[in-house]
Amino acid sequence: MASGPRATADTAPAAGAGEVEGEHIKPFTPEKAKEIIMSLQQPAIFCNMAVDWPAQHWTAEHLSEVLHGKQIRFRMGMKRTDTVPQFETTCGYVEATLEEFLTWNCDQSPLSGPFRDYDHSKFWAYADYKYFVSLFDDKTDIFEGVIWSDFGFPGRNGRESTLWIGSMGAHTPCHLDSYGCNLVFQVQGRKRWHLFPPEDTPFLYPTRIPYEESSVFSKINVVNPDLKRFPRFCKARRHMVTLNPGQVLFVPRHWWHYVESIDPVTVSINSWIELEEDHQARVEEAITRILVCALKTAEDPHNTRAWLNPTEVEETSHEVNCRYLNRAVSALFDYYRTSKVVEAQAMRTNREHMKKEGLNVHNHMEMEQTGGQDLSLGVVKQEAASLFGPDLVPVILTSEELPSKTGSIFEGDGKDFVGEDGEHSGKLHCTKRQRMMSKSEDAIVEQNAPNSNMAPSQTLISTDDLLDCLLNPQVTRIVAQLLIQGRSLWF
Incomplete structure (x- = not known):
C-alpha cells in the first residue's frame, strides 16, 4: 500500500507539533x-x-x-x-x-x-x-x-x-x-x-x-x-x-x-x-547561448571558468548549441499548431452554443476580438487586487534608503528541463499572459551610451561590452521574433 506524504518517516513532523490533519x-x-x-x-x-x-x-x-x-x-x-x-x-x-x-x-x-x-x-x-x-x-x-x-x-x-x-x-x-x-x-x-x-x-x-x-x-x-x-x-x-x-x-x-x-x-x-511565453523565451535563450559561447570561446578557448557559471555543465560547442536552437524553434511551432487547433475547436463550440441560444455570432466575436478579453482580464486583475489582506500581502515599493549590513530589516506589509532525447532544453521553468516590458527606445540608447566621465583607459571595447549590447533582453527578443518570422513560411 502506498504511504501518504504525511505518514512517511522522512517527512513526519517533529513530536509535539500537534497539527491535526484537515482542521x-x-x-x-x-x-x-x-x-x-x-x-x-x-x-x-x-x-x-x-x-x-x-x-x-x-x-x-x-x-x-x-x-x-x-x-x-x-x-x-x-x-x-x-x-x-x-x-x-x-x-x-x-x-x-x-x-x-x-x-x-x-x-x-x-x-x-x-x-x-x-x-x-x-x-x-x-x-x-x-x-x-x-x-x-x-x-x-x-x-x-x-x-x-x-x-x-x-x-x-x-x-x-x-x-x-x-x-x-x-x-x-x-x-x-x-x-x-x-x-x-x-x-x-x-x-x-x-x-x-x-x-x-x-x-x-x-x-x-x-x-x-x-x-x-x-x-x-x-x-x-x-x-x-x-x-x-x-x-x-x-x-x-x-x-x-x-x-x-x-x-x-x-x-x-x-x-x-x-x-x-x-x-x-x-x-x-x-x-506560455516560455516557448519564445527558450528561443531567445538558445540565441543567447550560441552568441556567448561562440564569442567567449573564440576569445579564450581554454578558459571557460571565467565566464561560464558553475551551474552550467552542458557542452558549449557550436554544434550542440545549434541543435538546442533548432529544438527550441521546433517546440515553439509545435505549440503554435496545438494552440491553433485548440482555439479553432473552442471557437466552433462557442458558435454552436450561441446559435442554440439565438445570439448574434458576429457581434459577439467582434466584441471578443476588440476588447472582450481585455475586459475580462481587467476584471480578474481587480478581483486579485481586492483579495489583498491578511492572507495575501502585496510587496510594496520601499523608500530609497538601503538596508544596513548590521541587521536592520525593511519589510513590506507582510533547473533543468530535459527533452525526450535527454539533451538540455533549459531550466524547468515555465503560463501566464505576456507582459511586454514598457521601456522606451530612448532608455535603451541611454543604457548603451558611453559615460561622458569615462577615463581614456576605459574606452576600449571588450567582448563583454559587445555581448552586453547584442544580448540586451530587448535586442534578443527582436532577434528571436525575426528568426521566427523567417521560418513561419514553413509553418
Whole structure:
C-alpha cells in the first residue's frame, strides 16, 4: 500500500507539533490561488496556505538526518560590503554534509574537514539550486511533502522543486529569470528580498556574463551600488520584503530579485511555474547561448571558468548549441499548431452554443476580438487586487534608503528541463499572459551610451561590452521574433 506524504518517516513532523490533519481551512481554494497567480502583476506573499505541509518541518537539522551524511555542494562567499556583485564564478566551493555545515555554522571552525579554509566570521555558505530529483533520488516519498497543488497546479510537488540552505549573509546576485514565474516557500529562518519590476531593466544594467542559462544578471550590487559607475540605478523602483517561515512568496515573470539570508540558518523551497511565453523565451535563450559561447570561446578557448557559471555543465560547442536552437524553434511551432487547433475547436463550440441560444455570432466575436478579453482580464486583475489582506500581502515599493549590513530589516506589509532525447532544453521553468516590458527606445540608447566621465583607459571595447549590447533582453527578443518570422513560411 502506498504511504501518504504525511505518514512517511522522512517527512513526519517533529513530536509535539500537534497539527491535526484537515482542521485548517485555507484562505484560497486552489482555483482562486491560481487565478491570482496568473493575473497578479506584482510580487505578493501568501499566508496560511502551507500550514499543513510536511515540508514546514524540514529544518536544516531535520534534513541532515534525512540525507544520512550525503555530501552536497556549498557555495562560499565573503561577508563583506563591496560595490561589485559576488557572482558564482568568483566564489569558492565545498563538498560537505549538512551536519558538517551546521557544525561550522555554529562557529566551531574545525582544523580539518571541508570547511577548514573558511573562517565562519568571514564567509557564508549557500547550498543553492539543489534539485529534489537529484538530492532525494533514493527517497522519492519526500516529494509529497511539498504541495504546490494547493496553488492550483495539480500533481506539482517536490519533484518540480529546488532546495536552498544558507548561513547568514548568503545571497544570490541580482538577476531575473528568463522563464516562468516563481513560488517560494520559506521553511526556516528569514530571507530579505529586493525586487525590481521588469520595466526597470535599463536601470539594472543587465549582462549575460557570467553566463547561466535562463538567468540575466545585473552588474550592480543592489545593496551597495556604485552610483558613479551605474547612475541610472537611482531610477530603479525597489520593492523589499522579509519572507518569514510558513509564508509563500509569488515572484511574477521577469521581476529582478536579490535574495539574502538574514538569520543564522535559512531553508527555502521554490518551484518555477511554466508560462506560455516560455516557448519564445527558450528561443531567445538558445540565441543567447550560441552568441556567448561562440564569442567567449573564440576569445579564450581554454578558459571557460571565467565566464561560464558553475551551474552550467552542458557542452558549449557550436554544434550542440545549434541543435538546442533548432529544438527550441521546433517546440515553439509545435505549440503554435496545438494552440491553433485548440482555439479553432473552442471557437466552433462557442458558435454552436450561441446559435442554440439565438445570439448574434458576429457581434459577439467582434466584441471578443476588440476588447472582450481585455475586459475580462481587467476584471480578474481587480478581483486579485481586492483579495489583498491578511492572507495575501502585496510587496510594496520601499523608500530609497538601503538596508544596513548590521541587521536592520525593511519589510513590506507582510533547473533543468530535459527533452525526450535527454539533451538540455533549459531550466524547468515555465503560463501566464505576456507582459511586454514598457521601456522606451530612448532608455535603451541611454543604457548603451558611453559615460561622458569615462577615463581614456576605459574606452576600449571588450567582448563583454559587445555581448552586453547584442544580448540586451530587448535586442534578443527582436532577434528571436525575426528568426521566427523567417521560418513561419514553413509553418
